[in-house]
Amino acid sequence: MGIWIDTDMGFDDIAAIMVAAHAGLGIDGISLTFGNAPLEQVRRNAASAASAFVWPFPIYAGREAPVLGQLETATGILGAAGMPSAGLMLPQVPDELEGGAFEALCAWLEQNEGEEEPERRIMALGPLTNIAAVALARPDLGRRITELTWMGGSVTAGNHTASAEFNAFADPEALGIVLAHGIPLKMIDLDLCRQVLCAPEDVAPIRVAGGRNAELLADLLTGFIDIAIRRGRPAMSLYDAVAVVALAYPDTVTWQEARIDVELAGGLTRGRTVVETRAARGAFNAAFGAQIDAARARNIIMETLRAEATW
Ligand code: BDR
Numbered sequence: 280m281g282i283w284i285d286t287d288m289g290f291d292d293i294a295a296i297m298v299a300a301h302a303g304l305g306i307d308g309i310s311l312t313f314g315n316a317p318l319e320q321v322r323r324n325a326a327s328a329a330s331a332f333v334w335p336f337p338i339y340a341g342r343e344a345p346v347l348g349q350l351e352t353a354t355g356i357l358g359a360a361g362m363p364s365a366g367l368m369l370p371q372v373p374d375e376l377e378g379g380a381f382e383a384l385c386a387w388l389e390q391n392e393g394e395e396e397p398e399r400r401i402m403a404l405g406p407l408t409n410i411a412a413v414a415l416a417r418p419d420l421g422r423r424i425t426e427l428t429w430m431g432g433s434v435t436a437g438n439h440t441a442s443a444e445f446n447a448f449a450d451p452e453a454l455g456i457v458l459a460h461g462i463p464l465k466m467i468d469l470d471l472c473r474q475v476l477c478a479p480e481d482v483a484p485i486r487v488a489g490g491r492n493a494e495l496l497a498d499l500l501t502g503f504i505d506i507a508i509r510r511g512r513p514a515m516s517l518y519d520a521v522a523v524v525a526l527a528y529p530d531t532v533t534w535q536e537a538r539i540d541v542e543l544a545g546g547l548t549r550g551r552t553v554v555e556t557r558a559a560r561g562a563f564n565a566a567f568g569a570q571i572d573a574a575r576a577r578n579i580i581m582e583t584l585r586a587e588a589t590w
């Protein structure tokens with residue numbers, strides 16, 4: 280079996296899907312969630328990316344709102360498309376995507392029942408709403424997930440709020456449900472992702488690659504890096520792409536076991552991931568990436584983008 284990807288389809292999500300495909304992980308299906316933008320826009324982004332980059336994977340639209348509370352998106356930072364650009368935007372195509380992410384994910388988890396249970400690995404790149412929906416309605420299928428690698432959370436401080444990383448903040452109850460159901464979680468948090476940075480000088484090799492999407496990828500990468508530049512930082516992490524490197528090349532990462540919980544109540548700290556590494560303070564229920572071979576991870580990501588630009 281290949282992997283399943285759950286995503287809110289911003290630019291780092293697109294780069295992540297490219298890294299997964301180039302690493303030969305085999306993508307069996309993609310489910311969409313709200314996040315970087317409302318679901319309607321996420322669907323448009325997915326349909327456009329699938330067309331521009333000739334993706335063969337089936338894509339299904341999923342949840343448009345969190346388990347509880349109000350819809351939160353990142354359009355305040357990323358713009359209405361959930362994806363800034365320094366020029367070209369994804370070409371618009373009609374959104375003919377199917378709905379039914381819940382049913383498709385359940386069907387994928389039901390496959391190959393038998394004595395030789397296959398690995399069922401999910402890569403989640405946004406709020407965990409779709410995964411929580413399966414765990415709640417079909418706990419028997421939730422238990423079949425052998426590994427959930429998730430870009431989200433933060434061991435230290437947040438990005439969307441001072442306390443919380445965006446994917447955790449946008450649906451903290453979903454993360455709580457995933458943890459409560461004992462789904463084996465590998466968290467790739469903000470701190471790990473920020474060990475791997477892309478800078479403005481990384482754009483030129485993509486722009487000169489000469490393929491039909493070279494200019495498009497160069498403009499989108501420039502727009503994404505500009506988010507950091509505008510805030511006085513010299514470089515930006517392609518968060519979701521780093522998380523896929525951790526899944527596809529686990530030897531790049533030093534994993535640490537931990538007790539991970541999520542704050543649901545705090546007025547200032549809602550969505551904060553609380554990471555306890557002292558074994559005496561509670562049974563470990565997850566692992567997080569503590570250290571990554573940043574040079575290797577960066578090379579994998581940039582080589583992937585260059586290959587896509589050359590194609
Ligand atoms: C995460 O939030 C989203 O905006 C990005 O795509 C990434 O998954 C970073 O906090």
Ligand code: CA
Pocket residue numbers: 286287288289291292314315404405519
């Ligand atoms: Ca994402």
